[in-house]
Amino acid sequence: MRSYSKTIAFLIGFLVFSGMNLVLVSGVETAFGDEKVPTIEELTGGKVKLGDVIDSSNVDLVKDYLSAGVCECVQKGMKLIMGEHLPTDKLAPKHFLDATEKNKGKAVIDENGTVYLQDGSPWPGGLPSTDPKTASDVLANLKFGWAADEYYFPNQWLIFNNSEGENYKTYKYRASYVRCNGRLKNEPLGSYPGLDNENYRRVAVFLEPLNMKGLGQFSIRYYDDTKNIDTGFAYLPAFKRTLRVSATTYQDNIGGSDILSCDPGLANDPFAYWDFKLLGKKYILTPATKVPFPEDDPSPLSGEDGYPDPSRVQYDVGKKFLRVWWAVTPVYILEGTPKEKHVYSKRVLYVPAPECWSPILQVQVGDIYDRQGKIYKAYIAHRGGYFQVDGSNYAQWYGFAMHDLQTGHSSRFFADTITYDRGSDPKSYSLQKLLSLGK
Amino acid sequence: MKRKIFASVICMIVLVLAAGTFQPTRCEIQLTDSLSVAGFLRYELGLHIAQKNPNNAQFGRDNNDLNLARSFFQMEWTYKPCDSFKIYSNMRITGDQTYRWDDEIAKYNAFPVDVPDDDWTMLKASKDDYRFEIWELYADFTIKDLWLRLGKQQIVWGEMIGGRILDAANNLDRSWNFLFEPEEFENIRIPVWSIRASYNIKRNLVSWLNDLTVEGYLNPGDVVPTIDPESGSPFNLRALPGFLRVVPRDNRGKMEYGMRVGGMVGGFYATLNYMHLHNQGSNFRYQRLTPDPIRGVPLRAGAGDFTRYAMIVTGEYEPIDLYGLSMNYDLGDPLNAVVTFEGAWIPNQPYGDAATGASRPEIKDQGTWKYAIRVDRLTQIVPKQFLHSSMCNLQFQFTQTVVEGDENRILGGGNSKIDKTVENLTFQFKQPFWHNDYYVACQFIYDTDDAWLIKPQFRYQYGDDWYFDIYAVFLAGSERRAARFGSMYWADTLYGRVTFQF
Secondary structure: OHHHHHHHHHHHHHHHHOOOOOOOOOOOOOOOOOOOOOOHHHHOOOOOOOOOEEOOOOHHHOHHHOOHHHHHHHHOOOOEEEOOOOOHHHHOOHHHHHHHHHOOOOOEEOOOOOEEOOOOOEOOOOOOOOOOOOHHHHHHHHHHOOOOOEEEEEEEEEEEEOOOOOEEEEEEEEEEEEEOOOEOOOOOOEOOOOOOOEEEEEEEEEEEOOOOOOOEEEEEEEOOOOOOOOEEEEEEOOOOEEEEOOOOOOOOEHHHOOOEOOOHHHOOOOHHHEEEEEEEEEEEEEEOOOOOOOOOOOOOOEOOOOOEOOOOOEEEOOOOEEEOEEEEEEEEEEEEEEOOOOOOOEEEEEEEOHHHOOOOOOOOEEEEEOOOOOEEEEEEEEEEEEEEEOOEEEEEEEEEEEEEOOOOOEEEEEEOOOEEOOOOOHHHOOHHHHHHHOO | OHHHHHHHHHHHHHHHHHHHHOOOOOOOEEOOOOEEEEEEEEEEEEEEOOOOOHHHHHHOOEOOOEEEEEEEEEEEEEEEEEOOEEEEEEEEEEEEOHHHHOOOEOOOOOOOOOOOOOOHHHOEEEOOOEEEEEEEEEEEEEEOOEEEEEEEEOOOOOOOOOOOOOOOOOOEEOOOOOOOOOOOOOOOEOOEEEEEEEEEEOOOOOOOEEEEEEEEEEEOOOOOOOEOOOOOOOOOOOOOOOOEEEEEEOOOOOOEEEEEEEEEEOOEEEEEEEEEEEOOOOEEEEEEEEEOOOOOEOOOHHHOOOOOEEEEEEEEOOEEEEEEEEEEEEOOOOOOEEEEEEEEEEEEEEEEEOOOHHHOOOEEEEEEEEEEEEEEEEEOOOOHHHHOOOOEEEEEEEEEEEEOOOHHHEEOHHHOEOOOEEEEEEEEEEEEEOOOOEEEEEEEEEEOOOEEEEEEEEEEEEOOOEEEEEEEEEEEOOOOOOOOHHHHOOOOEEEEEEEEEO
């Protein structure tokens, strides 16, 4: 009996310590901290190496390090090239990393991830939680951990891809966001006077096709989005009018795509609408920030026409999946269930740990479940490369794809590049701007 | 005639089939970094599906099967060298084949203008069945907090659907499709030369007021009245007695201007508006009698004078002042509805003078209020996993017009009696399907005096370039006074459109 129990104890110990890195930790004692992130080779015991291509034939080798949605996409024909991440100081600007260090431990975070200082003043900037212990800590990082005061997609395409993998419809789009609080780069720093109850402002406009041209939206997200609902206006070029629109209809599809208004970053609606649980931490594969192209190319994955550069990026299954590089990423796994009636029953967000933090829309992969509890959609961001603005490093961000795993239809936002910290005045994000962008 | 309609339907089918042979192309052609062109080619056919237009009986050819057969080629050029400067122009070549394809209707001018067409500022050249025009041409400048738009442009204030309360700066070209276009007024609101300026006041003057904007426009004299359908055309609205000779008096050269202030007060966004302009429709003013032995009638028979006279009247577009207010509020989750109010008071709204009546038309001003309240809501009617599309947009609107003082002292169009109040209820929905490749929509407007308009629509979009519309307009009701829907019981039309956009 004694030898039997010793054998079981040995087996348990072996399973725990010999590479079972499905580290779904109950509780959050195991911080990644300054630990070196293992390589895919280390995680798989040498079975998978940098540069290897994962497809449906060998996906079992890395299955434990894939989100459910990505795994399903690989089964459907997506291929992943094993790659690496850039170091933290190339992903986010120094002033953000400095502010994170300076304000470490000062954040007071409520249950919906809204952050204040002890005296009740707004968060001055930087990552609120460098070692998240709760779901609220992770949410606070998503809500207030922007490493840019402003970001702008001058040319972004919303591409519709059918179940045969053909791109059959495209909208051209332009969007920009500016922060009103936690400003670290552009004057005024901290809170913008008079807008201290706002988190950010957004202006977006369709550029193509002609029957959508000029259709725009101006919206305001408030600092505490549970107390103040968003304000939104739309400019309708067919009517040449600016209309007030409900900015809380987060379950509406953007332009009829697979992407709902709540989907960008998988955290675009107020967190108060969801019950979030921190499932733990894990190493998973997410799109890599380092790509094998010259580092001085600010947008190495996009071509001159703004689409993915065909000489650098291959497609799989028609034009459905981009064959890009994926890297081991430490993530916090948040599971959200809606508090009210929703088209989703659950969404799972894989939020990068601070060492893999990027300036905006940090969630790189996510799983969405339908009301019957079956996997419904896979969210996959497009990354790769970095560039400098006034000597500061910022990770490149092209957009993301949303794959409907039940119908085979997909929608993709793809931008030729992103622009950070142009220095726009938040108050210039206004109805006047909406009108000027219209026709 | 039937063969011609059949032929036109065949043409549309050929265009549809041709669509399948085209490879999808990227929209908008970027010629250089700063110059781009977009546009569309369209053919539109409107089949007449109601009774004969009684206003055309006088021409003896009113049994038309076509209300519209028209081709469009539109190009929008944009030159934008930087974010703070843009030049935009919209050029249109339009051909009308209605009377050529349907010999049951008399020849008419399909492109009427009520102002001198040799005026270069109108930027158009036309004959009875085609027109080339620069519909819009303007430059935008952004200088810090000031935004300027200079040129031939549409200026639209207000937020209401199917009605124009604060949307009064530009008049409409109702000559070819009345108010029935799916785009509502975009293709028929007549752009005029104006200066429009908007100033964003960033400093918070008071703590409860945010995003304050002051806006104004000035039309230095490019005043174009509402253009109504030509006599004899399918949508001809008037059957004037033969003895009446109308001399239109346009207001070219007279100034129009407006100003509004808008801002956020808590969760409300509100604007205060003032406009000085000219009435959209004309009123007759008596000038004199002149002997006319052919078309005249003995208008002075009561005084013992049996000479046949014609009556000369002027069609006047009277100056008016409009004071307006708009407000909107987002009710937020879980209602997810927006409530919008828009109202206007015109203290000098012109009407016909009941005291003189038809025997000696004069104009009488009487204060008039018009307001509307609308609720908009995006609603998931069918499960998203079935529709794969955007939500259904539901809109409900109540509109009321109230005349100040004694309504018996004034007359409406065609010397009709004016009611103290007129109420309209509007319901509109739009439901897209399958990634918004299809949608169905319908607008229903009910006049509580018993008249209504219903406008169902279906659109299919194929890729980036092609879309196909089928829509119809039905008007009916026992209330048949001028300007009421029932008065156009003869105008029901079934439309088909094929559009290739680039």
